[in-house]
Amino acid sequence: MVFIAELFFDDMDSLMAALFAHGTETQADIPNYTDSIPVVQISEMLAL
Numbered sequence: 001m002v003f004i005a006e007l008f009f010d011d012m013d014s015l016m017a018a019l020f021a022h023g024t025e026t027q028a029d030i031p032n033y034t035d036s037i038p039v040v041q042i043s044e045m046l047a048l
Helices: 012-032
Strands: none
């Protein structure tokens, strides 16, 4: 099974705050949905 989630944050500080607050809980829940190894990609969106 493959699952993709796109999460958008206003800035890196907001992302880090969310990961700090919920990252451990979220990571622990992944095996309940897949046996795949998670891949995390952090990108910056640029306006053209």
